[in-house]
Amino acid sequence: MSILIDRNTRVVTQGITGKTGMFHTQTSRAYANGKACYVAGVNPKKAGENFDGIPIYGTVRDARDKAGVNTSVIYVPPPFAAAAIWEAVEADLDLVICITEGIPVRDMIEVRDRMRKQGRRTRLVGPNCPGVITPGEIKIGIMPGHIHKPGRVGVVSRSGTLTYEAVGQLTELGIGQSSAVGIGGDPVNGMKHVDVLKLFNDDPGTDAVIMIGEIGGSDEEDAARWVKQHMTKPVVGFIAGVTAPPGKRMGHAGAIISGGKGTAQEKLAVMESCGIRVTRNPAEMGKLLRSALR
DSSP states (O other): OOSSOOTTOOEEEETTTSHHHHHHHHHHHTSTTHHHHEEEEEOGGGTTOEETTEEEESSHHHHHHHHOOOEEEEOOOHHHHHHHHHHHHHTTOSEEEEOOOOOOHHHHHHHHHHHHHTTOOOEEEOSSOOEEEETTTEEEESSOGGGOOEEEEEEEESOHHHHHHHHHHHHHTTOOEEEEEEOOOOSSOSOOHHHHHHHHHHOTTOOEEEEEEESSSSHHHHHHHHHHHHOOSOEEEEEEOTTOOTTOOOSSTTOOOBTTBSOHHHHHHHHHHTTOEEOSOGGGHHHHHHHHHO
16 A cells, blocks of 8 residues: 555646656656556647657646546756746645745745645645655655565655665665655745645555654644544654754754754654653664554
8 A cells, every 4th residue: 555646546747848857757657657657748838749759748737637547756957947836735635745846935834824725635845855766666856766565664864865764774774665655844835744644544555654854833733733633653763953053054944043943952852751762863763663563
């Protein structure tokens, strides 16, 4: 089993004719069931053309109606990415995965508020994220597919690099993954840790979860409290930024300690108090998960 995406997902690439969109569409299409999953691209100026055999449509709605897409991946440049997200939301797709980084915060606030006010059902992953993968079935994003192994452990992370690190450790230990979700570290984004944890908790194909966070904000603490009250599967955790000084931005735009809040130690303490087994050493994430399964 898996969450969010599987071999039946039908993907449209927004920004398919840009350098990044072309490259990652090709690499994702080459992974597992990708040839069946990547069925459309969008570029209003190149509608009617194709890229590597993938038809290009003028709008996401056209791609939905004519190619049956239900998921979008976005590689559109930052000034236009928020509008691209909204176009996919208006087309009523199930899922939008926005890889683009550097989207103006104001643009994302407007998109988020419109989605809330209109009660849109579309799930948003990102922006500024590596994407989502269900190993052995489908890859949507920029993660290296070869480090993944099909299995029964879920991974959710704010950090793309640490997502790869956790997955790589699990695979080296012979532990496969049901799905890995990089939610991104921007201050205004879509799905949070708790949203992904709920899906993993309900997924019969997931036995345990690695949750990776960063300094800044309170999303990890919120997720930990939900775990304590509702999670029926073991969760292990890591927070990046233990040595980060207050007031200094580290990595993602959302990774900043403000007013003494959002420190790694504070997050780790809350997670431990809620029953999550944590490590302060990123090299131990896989081993900690293995011990939680015993």
